[in-house]
Amino acid sequence: MKNRLKAFWTLLGLSILQLQSFAQTPNFSGTWVLNLAKSQLEHKPDGLTSSVFVIKQEGDKFRLTRYHIFGDKKKKISFKMTADGKTRPVKILFKGKLENKENSLLATIWGKNFSNIVNYKNGANQHEFIADEVFTGLPQNHHNIWVFDRELQD
Numbered sequence: 001m002k003n004r005l006k007a008f009w010t011l012l013g014l015s016i017l018q019l020q021s022f023a024q025t026p027n028f029s030g031t032w033v034l035n036l037a038k039s040q041l042e043h044k045p046d047g048l049t050s051s052v053f054v055i056k057q058e059g060d061k062f063r064l065t066r067y068h069i070f071g072d073k074k075k076k077i078s079f080k081m082t083a084d085g086k087t088r089p090v091k092i093l094f095k096g097k098l099e100n101k102e103n104s105l106l107a108t109i110w111g112k113n114f115s116n117i118v119n120y121k122n123g124a125n126q127h128e129f130i131a132d133e134v135f136t137g138l139p140q141n142h143h144n145i146w147v148f149d150r151e152l153q154d
Contacts, residue, residue, distance in 0.1 A: 025083070025100045026122055029057045032129045032148035043135075043142035047071065053129070053148055060084055062098055062105060081107060113137050123147060 034051035050069040055062070060083040068075045079090050081098035083105055090096040094111035104121035114137025123130045131146040 025105065026103060026126075027057050028055045028062075028105070028120060028122075028129060030055060030129075031151040033151050035128075035147045035149050038147035040145040041142075042144055043140055044144075045070075051146070051148075052151075053131070060100070111137075126150070127152075 032053040032055065036050075045068060047070040048068055049071055052067045052069070054065040054067075057063070061080070062083055063078070063080045065076065065078040079096075081090060081096060082088070083098045083100045085097055085099045087095055087097045090109055094109055094114075096107060096109035099106045099108075101119070104119050107116075107118045107120065109116045109118075114135070116136075117134045119130075119132040121130050121132070122128060127150040129148040129150065131144075131148070133142075133144045133146065135142050135144070
């Protein structure tokens with residue numbers, strides 16, 4: 001009886017810890033507009049006037065579409081990842097993994113000659129989003145802290 005009770009409490013405790021870890025990963029779904037004044041960019045793409053992230057997140061499925069805006073021209077890149085820590089192909093050119101961390105998602109993407117590690121998290125509140133990026137490779141190594149404001153729907 002004593003062993004059964006001990007096993008019960010152990011399983012209950014582990015279940016609660018697991019539920020807490022799932023509950024701590026925020027959902028970043030939404031449209032996010034770059035706040036250049038708050039961002040700290042060591043390497044800003046030449047001519048960049050704005051950037052927009054559109055994120056769709058359901059459970060551990062994460063899809064990001066990024067638009068870098070250069071005046072009246074846009075450059076778009078999209079990718080999908082699963083937040084399970086497993087390495088998978090991302091697009092055709094590189095591999096990556098996405099990990100749930102406490103209050104954030106950590107994306108690691110790499111190819112033959114580069115690596116890019118980005119920690120996605122909320123900023124001061126739920127209407128501020130931060131992409132803390134460390135890039136190693138060409139054109140140059142850099143650490144950029146991209147700060148975005150949530151685009152509010154009318």
